[in-house]
Amino acid sequence: MKILTLNGSLRARSSNGAVLRSALALTDATSAAADISALPHFDPDLDTEGATPPAPVAALRRAAVDADALLAVSPEYAHGVPGVLKNALDWLVSSAEFLGKPAAVLTASPSPAGAAHAHGQLCEILRMMSADVIPDACRDLAAIGPKTDPATGTVTDPATLQTLRTAMRALTTAATAVTTAAAVTVTAEATTDATTDAADTTITTDATVTATTPTTPTTPGNPATPTPHSPQPAHTP
Numbered sequence: 001m002k003i004l005t006l007n008g009s010l011r012a013r014s015s016n017g018a019v020l021r022s023a024l025a026l027t028d029a030t031s032a033a034a035d036i037s038a039l040p041h042f043d044p045d046l047d048t049e050g051a052t053p054p055a056p057v058a059a060l061r062r063a064a065v066d067a068d069a070l071l072a073v074s075p076e077y078a079h080g081v082p083g084v085l086k087n088a089l090d091w092l093v094s095s096a097e098f099l100g101k102p103a104a105v106l107t108a109s110p111s112p113a114g115a116a117h118a119h120g121q122l123c124e125i126l127r128m129m130s131a132d133v134i135p136d137a138c139r140d141l142a143a144i145g146p147k148t149d150p151a152t153g154t155v156t157d158p159a160t161l162q163t164l165r166t167a168m169r170a171l172t173t174a175a176t177a178v179t180t181a182a183a184v185t186v187t188a189e190a191t192t193d194a195t196t197d198a199a200d201t202t203i204t205t206d207a208t209v210t211a212t213t214p215t216t217p218t219t220p221g222n223p224a225t226p227t228p229h230s231p232q233p234a235h236t237p
């Protein structure tokens with residue numbers, strides 16, 4: 001299972017980066033970090049149907065397609081989602097890569113009030129993008145400062161680590177359910193296709209038989225009685 005991660009903080013010593021690092025360390029899933037700092041400003045004129053997207057946008061969209069789940073971590077700036085993260089999400093709106101994919105939102109702030117505004121906004125944006133925002137995988141972490149170790153860039157507070165473990169379990173459980181359901185659907189479709197192919201082949205055989213029926217001599221005014229025919233075995237190619 002692969003998780004695409006987006007961090008709304010570009011800071012080298014980001015506390016959200018510490019949250020992200022620790023969260024990923026608590027799961028077996030692999031991850032890919034989106035380089036959202038390289039994205040151009042979202043411009044609908046560059047995002048028209050059939051347009052070739054700028055290379056960093058194409059890379060982001062490929063990474064989103066490859067991912068089974070999304071994990072967004074972010075601080076709050078002026079009671080809002082950092083522009084760099086909103087910009088990245090705007091590039092993903094029209095291409096719908098997150099349709100139905102499980103998503104987690106972790107926000108962290110040094111403030112005792114947390115980053116509640118950005119947290120709510122991010123969840124709403126992702127829901128609008130038709131991601132499956134998993135409530136148990138979303139947490140707003142208040143007063144994050146003393147809960148991290150700046151030297152290692154990781155979370156050290158046991159309670160916060162437990163919160164992250166629970167959140168990651170909720171995300172990966174949801175993503176596993178989606179991939180399992182998709183695998184079942186593919187198997188069912190393959191079975192249906194095989195059955196339909198066999199039925200089509202039988203119809204083809206019947207059609208061939210029907211097509212040969214008119215060669216049966218008929219008497220004018222006495223139309224030939226259609227010859228009933230039993231189901232034919234499927235062709236072997």
Ligand SMILES: Cc1cc2nc3c(=O)[nH]c(=O)nc-3n(C[C@H](O)[C@H](O)[C@H](O)COP(=O)(O)O)c2cc1C
Nearest residue numbers: 009011014015016075076077078079109110111114
């Ligand atoms: C321009 C600016 C605006 C901020 N606004 C808020 C805010 O509205 N709410 C909040 O909790 N923290 C706010 N902060 C503080 C950030 O939460 C803090 O800098 C945090 O450490 C950034 O996350 P990071 O450590 O992952 O980079 C703001 C910081 C800056 C630089």
